[in-house]
Amino acid sequence: MKTIKKTDEKVIFQAEVEEGLANAIRRYLSQVLVMAVDEVEIAKNDSALYDETVAHRIGLLPIKTSKAAGEKTTADIKLIVKKEGLVYAKEFDGKVNVVYGDAPITFLEKGQEIELVAKARTGKGDEHSKFSPGLMFYRNVFDIKIGGDCPKEVVEVCPKNILKSKDGKIVTVDTSKCDMCEACMEVCEKQGKDSIKITPTKELTITVESFGQLSTEDMISKSVDALRKDLADVSKGM
Numbered sequence: 001m002k003t004i005k006k007t008d009e010k011v012i013f014q015a016e017v018e019e020g021l022a023n024a025i026r027r028y029l030s031q032v033l034v035m036a037v038d039e040v041e042i043a044k045n046d047s048a049l050y051d052e053t054v055a056h057r058i059g060l061l062p063i064k065t066s067k068a069a070g071e072k073t074t075a076d077i078k079l080i081v082k083k084e085g086l087v088y089a090k091e092f093d094g095k096v097n098v099v100y101g102d103a104p105i106t107f108l109e110k111g112q113e114i115e116l117v118a119k120a121r122t123g124k125g126d127e128h129s130k131f132s133p134g135l136m137f138y139r140n141v142f143d144i145k146i147g148g149d150c151p152k153e154v155v156e157v158c159p160k161n162i163l164k165s166k167d168g169k170i171v172t173v174d175t176s177k178c179d180m181c182e183a184c185m186e187v188c189e190k191q192g193k194d195s196i197k198i199t200p201t202k203e204l205t206i207t208v209e210s211f212g213q214l215s216t217e218d219m220i221s222k223s224v225d226a227l228r229k230d231l232a233d234v235s236k237g238m
């Protein structure tokens, strides 16, 4: 496995993984439990936004989810604000850690107030997208072979700048970026040549992006755990 890029919210790596397995892990992200607000009771809302809009905005806020969170984990929060200006997610009171505290909830004019209580709970992405932990996508890694008669025009058409001219030859730089658009092969074909051969390898370039509730590592490990559990249940039933 080779890590190409890693930040707090995103990891891109290359690994030899069967496409079917990668797709199953991607789909099982919808079985990973994450926290989101599911009930909002609004006592007062002087802002210009309807109660339903305020509740919808609160429901979509990503909330940090502990690794140990189970199916019945809940947390109560409240928001009591009287001020002039934007009301932010970080102004919530309670045992939740909103990922993006600077997310605006609504705007209050001078003298206006908002007062509400809400309940966050764990849920799964297949129930509602507010419980999605993030995204995963992948593509094949390609092997690019270039013949000595390759026309230099291929350098200009490659949208990923993978092909370069060096000492009169065409060479590749970072083939992991190739998305098999075939533009280079078409240039060769127009000139009656077959100078570039591109074949998929057994490796995939996999990108995992977290919405912030869980780390990318936890997203993958919890998805794999859920997949394993279902496979074990299927085996038992056979």
Ligand code: SF4
Pocket (backbone or CB within 6 Å): 144, 157, 158, 159, 160, 161, 162, 163, 177, 178, 179, 180, 181, 182, 183, 184, 185, 198
């Ligand atoms: S297939 Fe497309 S991306 Fe890949 S090397 Fe050729 S032109 Fe570049």
